[in-house]
Amino acid sequence: MKKKTTIYDIAQELGVTVSTVSRALSGFPAISKATRQAVIAAAARLNYSPNKLASALKSGKTFIVGVIVPSVEAHFFATIIHNIEEGLKDSGYRIILFQSKESLANEIRGVKTLLEAQVDGILASMSLETNDVAHFQEIVAQNKPLIIFDRVNQEINVPTITLNDFRAGYMATEHLIKQGYRNIAFVTTTHQVKIFNDRLNGYKEALKKHNLKVNEHHIILGGLSINDGRFGAGQLLQTLPKPDAIIAGDDFTALGVIKELQEAGEVPPKIGVIGFANETFSAYITPSLSTIDQHPSQMGAACAEMFLKMVSQQNPYENIGNVVIEPTLIPRASTTKLQESESLID
């Protein structure tokens, strides 16, 4: 069967962007008459479907999608972005990025900036500060697709793509218990983003399941960074009973925890350390860092697929279900507890 001509083929044929084709078809004023004529001629020449032509004539799409993330520095978000791009490129969409830098004010500016840049839709992961979702409503009001991924909020009523974070917290904790650790602490964040609560609940549930007590002094609430990890580990080393394992809210925080423990002579895996996100460096530090893989490639691919479905519908929000991705444990040296026999030799 012959592949149907898309707006993308017309763009290729003429060596212009999909946005130019779309704007030419929809009579956007900044497009010259000559370009418009060339586009319509190419559409005819390539047997572009008259129905599609009619709809493109109305749409005026830019084929630009906006993506808002807390920070592009995290490998986790960079991988999601990469996979969104991969998933969208055959349909002619390009993405532009905006970083909230974990600030609600920046996130609000990001939504406005991207809408002003005429994006066709927005995919966003919330900042740690986001306790209000009113700024996202303008996207919905413009009948453009909005998808929230990874960092979501209870109040938002649009399609989401998330990790099973309860399971991730449970999995990290149960792994440590199975390795023989018993006093397991958690260095995480105070912020109200749902995923962190879910992980903490998973941690508590796993402790209960294995008849271990939840010790509130073992839960350190701060931010997520190398420095926060150092600070959290420093606090925990002065807490009685001293923890024999620490779960860190992400791999950067885990890096800080390890550094602090090493300087205190409590070199992991003597005290076990596990993070979240499987950052690029995690396999290469010493000891190599156990972590929970949150499958950012899958998450990015799911974002792209959902966006393409939404943008193809009259009402983007019709019949779109949420997607939940299951985490995977990556055990490495930082949680390989020494055997009793080995400790005795020391």
Place this chain on the structure above:
Amino acid sequence: MKKKTTIYDIAQELGVTVSTVSRALSGFPAISKATRQAVIAAAARLNYSPNKLASALKSGKTFIVGVIVPSVEAHFFATIIHNIEEGLKDSGYRIILFQSKESLANEIRGVKTLLEAQVDGILASMSLETNDVAHFQEIVAQNKPLIIFDRVNQEINVPTITLNDFRAGYMATEHLIKQGYRNIAFVTTTHQVKIFNDRLNGYKEALKKHNLKVNEHHIILGGLSINDGRFGAGQLLQTLPKPDAIIAGDDFTALGVIKELQEAGEVPPKIGVIGFANETFSAYITPSLSTIDQHPSQMGAACAEMFLKMVSQQNPYENIGNVVIEPTLIPRASTTKLQESESLID
């Protein structure tokens, strides 16, 4: 002296974006009459300079700046972006990002996408594939500021902000020589981006200065990544004379070099390894990685400062000089050569 009212103050006063104020003043059709009147009233109330008002009425600026980088995953580029944002935010500018993913075709799409998104100017670092600069001319033709940073090209005739890359290559090589290494190899890239040639020339010059021969078999040309580093080190281990030190084109490549050497039992610093860029992980791997700090914060700040100067001028390109930043050596364990006495004990 009282601070002069800026368009940013008007935006703050009304709780709208600078872009909305600018578009309202310039009579952009999408702005409602009510908003336009509120903006003009606020401008009058805050004593906004009538000259500025006149110029804003013409400009129709969006106060959005586009930034194109090869990849946001590299800490180096993420730090530059962060410092561009910091340097521009008080002037009301926000940035949107586009990744070329080291592809010329993507970079061309990036320029088009950002211009279609109505950015006021573009700051770009070239992809490894960029051997032609025609796509950048449209920005200049629109009389908008274009600044090329870090990855530049001989042919481009716009302001640049670069590292002294010759000095960086020289510095890495001389450090290894001073540590006692004599057969120094270089794993770098074939691509024609100027910075890599400059570093290679610095390397050759340092060898000559210290009466060491340049051995073409010790220069491995490929890409820059963990895998390219593994491949390069694998090649070099089979080359005679076997190198006793390896300079890697960036820290990711150095990570691959170290991994390969460790697996071959040639654990650094037995064979010395140095990278470029001082990535987040570089201090934390084992052995900790010596590297050249390229001062991305300084580079980002310089980009912001130059952009603000260009955008304030009738002709953005008038009297704008290039900026060159000096590198700094960060020596760590990966190049601390064992003393002869120590090696004899082994």
